[in-house]
Amino acid sequence: MARLPVYLRALNGLAERGIATVSSEDLAASAGVNSAKLRKDLSHLGSYGTRGVGYDVDYLIYQISRELGLTQDWAVAIVGVGNLGRALANYGGFASRGFRIASLLDADPEVVGDRIAGLTVEHIDKLESVIRERDVSIVVIATPATSAQEVCERVTRAGITSILNFAPVVLTVPDGVDVRKVDLSIELQILAFHEQRKAVGAAGGPGGSAQVGPGIGPGAGNEWAEAVEA
Template identity: 75%
Template sequence: MATGRTHRPATRSRGIPEATVARLPLYLRALTALSERSVPTVSSEELATAAGVNSAKLRKDFSYLGSYGTRGVGYDVEYLVYQISRELGLTQDWPVVIVGIGNLGAALANYGGFASRGFRVAALIDADPAMAGKPVAGIPVQHTDELEKIITDNGVSIGVIATPAGAAQQVCDRLVAAGITSILNFAPTVLSVPDGVDVRKVDLSIELQILAFHEQRKAGEEVAAPEEGAGAVSPPPVSPHRAPPGAPGADSGRQGPDGDVPAVMPA
């Protein structure tokens, strides 16, 4: 999961737990697949398997939405697709803007999963004047100067940030000032936003690091970890030189502070 929510402590919207909301898209995907195969109904067991979750959890999730099932039979696929879509707000059109048309931004612009879910790429924005007018995924890139106008003219409320880390906060501030209230952030930075603005982040690097952690653990299981100092080893002021990976280090020379340039895109 390359995700991470931000803020929004416990405002359980109208009783639907955040964890449940996060799974609804999963159910929707599985249901859509069934719908395409013209399957009329599914049991919680079948659907749960298709969505990769526990059936009890699925039933409990659906119970928050209402009683849409039929005991002894299961759930009507089409009806459920509609209900979940409505709950998620996918029955309406959501114009989005993508800021930062680099490798990642371009990949996002070409992403086919947008339109099929009610999301419409209203505009592509980049700070590089050379990019202006150049079409990406059939949409001409516009310069950052137009940002505010684009957002207000199109009534955009969701913005995607795919810029380098250094520019993210600045872009974010402008988006928010222009009226954006939901942001999907691909830049490896913590964005600070005023209350009322939602931010979700996707960071591939983080996901890989989590995998590495487990991978290391698996590998170390056979060798039996050396347990290191049992007693609390007081932190010696002597900063142990950070062991640089045997790889071609010297990465931080690429650019700004963090040198991170996000590049992600779910298929």
């Protein structure tokens, strides 16, 4: 389920505040979902709750982490050390979830050799050897659009089957390779869409400033979160 990471963050927040057990109702509120949905999601992992009491926070964190594969160490390589690559390299939330940045790579000789987040930027020529020798299993592409497909082909040939793509292109990959894309402008576009709706609704509509249109989402708090430390 794509909601497990959201639950995991909510749980981590509770754990930091020293809360030992939590009911589905409270956890659902923290995560911004319906409590029945949360219970059904969690029941797919097994029966880790205690009726009459709730869920043990630490135990549930462990179980979800295990389900998501976060109990093991994942070596990640970031290709493209522009502004975004730097932001990702400095992001503290990766290491705490088992993601270890094994390498930063770039094609620009101006950037190669820079030290960022404790790592020295390496030349893209070393891409294949880095993947092989450091057991990299996930590659983050933060290059310009023009280079993304080429990088993609090189890493898939090197055996990578998981790619996180920030470049504004649709990557073509062989079967069995999993690509996820992150777009920063699409979120803004969706906000603009709602903002426009509020405007026309206020002008002639029936209700005034409604939250969001039906079918779009349950309103504020229905989407992922977590970010790069500024």
